[in-house]
Amino acid sequence: MLFLTILLGLVALGASAAAVALYLQTSRLKQQHLDANKHIQALQSSQVQNESMRSQNAQLSQMVEEARDEDRKKVEWLDHQQQEIDWLRAELEKRPKITQKRYKILTVGVKWTGKTSLTLKWSNPLVDLGALQGTKIERYERTVSHVTTKEVVTEHVFEIGDWGGEHIVDAQQELIMDEIHGLLMVVDLAGKEGQRVDQQRVHDQLREFQPQSLKYFFGPKTLASCKAVVLFINKSDVLSGTPAEVEREAKNYYKPLIDALELYKSQIDIRVLVGSATYGHSTHFLFSHFVERILPKNAYDTQLLQRMKADLPHSAQAIPHGLPPAHGMQQPGQHGMHPHQVPPPPAGAATRLPQPAYPQATSRFNGR
Ligand SMILES: Nc1nc2c(ncn2[C@@H]2O[C@H](COP(=O)(O)OP(=O)(O)O)[C@@H](O)[C@H]2O)c(=O)[nH]1
Ligand SMILES: [Mg+2]
Structure with missing residues (x-):
């Protein structure tokens, strides 16, 4: 009888211990789940940021390209002006x-x-x-x-x-x-x-x-x-x-x-x-x-x-x-x-x- 009682007690103790372990495990999983959600959100927001930076980058690249184009035109124009000045100077030299x-x-x-x-x-x-x-x-x-x-x-x-x-x-x-x-x-x-x-x-x-x-x-x-x-x-x-x-x-x-x-x-x-x-x-x-x-x-x-x-x-x-x-x-x-x-x-x-x-x-x- 005593033996049975002890056994039952042990079983109950084991069950309680298992329940506590289960509870702890559940809590830890919940916490992990919450953490994972936070990470997902952070990841999503950084993705959005990334996207916007990429588009800004594209705009900047285009602007740089345009500025380069402009620069090239100016250099060409200056070359042209110089040629014109040289031509006019030569004409002036010829004039009386x-x-x-x-x-x-x-x-x-x-x-x-x-x-x-x-x-x-x-x-x-x-x-x-x-x-x-x-x-x-x-x-x-x-x-x-x-x-x-x-x-x-x-x-x-x-x-x-x-x-x-x-x-x-x-x-x-x-x-x-x-x-x-x-x-x-x-x-x-x-x-x-x-x-x-x-x-x-x-x-x-x-x-x-x-x-x-x-x-x-x-x-x-x-x-x-x-x-x-x-x-x-x-x-x-x-x-x-x-x-x-x-x-x-x-x-x-x-x-x-x-x-x-x-x-x-x-x-x-x-x-x-x-x-x-x-x-x-x-x-x-x-x-x-x-x-x-x-x-x-x-x-x-x-x-x-x-x-x-x-x-x-x-x-x-x-x-x-x-x-x-x-x-x-x-x-x-x-x-x-x-x-x-x-x-x-x-x-x-x-x-x-x-x-x-x-x-x-x-x-x-x-x-x-
Ligand atoms: N009636 C008449 N008046 C004249 C004649 N020539 C100039 N005047 C007038 O004489 C005044 C003086 O003229 P102005 O040319 O300034 O004279 P200046 O001081 O010698 O340079 C002005 O009121 C002119 O209108 C003219 O041929 N006939
Ligand atoms: Mg006068």
Whole structure:
């Protein structure tokens, strides 16, 4: 009995032990299961990460490829540019060199006579060079012609100085300093906004250009370099009458000055014109005149020849009475140019010009 009881006890003990072992085993398995799940989750998330990194990587690779492509294109473009620069440089080497010949024309006269209006009209300047430092001279520039030889292109340029001071005696200083090729003396018949002749003003201007002052104007330096002097009696529009009457009257006002200038006619080419800067009367003739007097004959180009041919011979047909002789002043009784007429050619102008090898020009260029 005791034996049975002990046996049963042992069996029960064994069963309990087995149950405990089973429980422990189950718990351990559960824990392992949980761990395994966690690992699976971690693995899944790292797979997702991996996937996204792979796609980022692909994008980066594409970007790198594109940047490389871009780089290659830039290198090609730079090569191309370099070739172009080399080609242009070689072309430039082949080109003739450019030189400039400048001819200075100084415009003088007292304030408000219309110098600036006149300068802008006759020379139609392309460049305003600004005021000469320390002076009252505004400078303008107008290219007159280009002459090409094998190695050199010569650009012939008029540099027009427009005197902006009050008294012309101050301008004389500039004349002493500078070599000039043309001199345009401007006087007028009326004041700033004047509608009729202002005798006092005429008188004042005659005093400004009195013979004593002229002596300074036509000093040895000016006589040596200056090829053309023009006295322009401006504002002829304030006079009325026939063209001949207007001209006679205007010249009469300035007779003392014209007579004083006459003394220099054997030494320098002097021309008297009556006109109006506002209305463009006689103004365009200034261009042809200065070209004809100042520019050497080998400095004409086709365009200039056309213009000169259009200006001079054409007008010669239109007007029976020519201008006074090219050198010197008008003879008594001879009429100079009238503001309302197209200017006739100076005597001998047609023969002085180089002969063009093309038909008679019909167009004029815009220098007026
Ligand atoms: N009636 C008339 N007035 C003119 C003529 N030319 C210029 N003027 C006037 O005269 C004034 C002075 O002109 P401007 O060219 O500045 O003279 P500057 O001081 O000699 O340069 C301006 O009011 C112009 O409008 C002209 O031919 N006739
Ligand atoms: Mg002015």
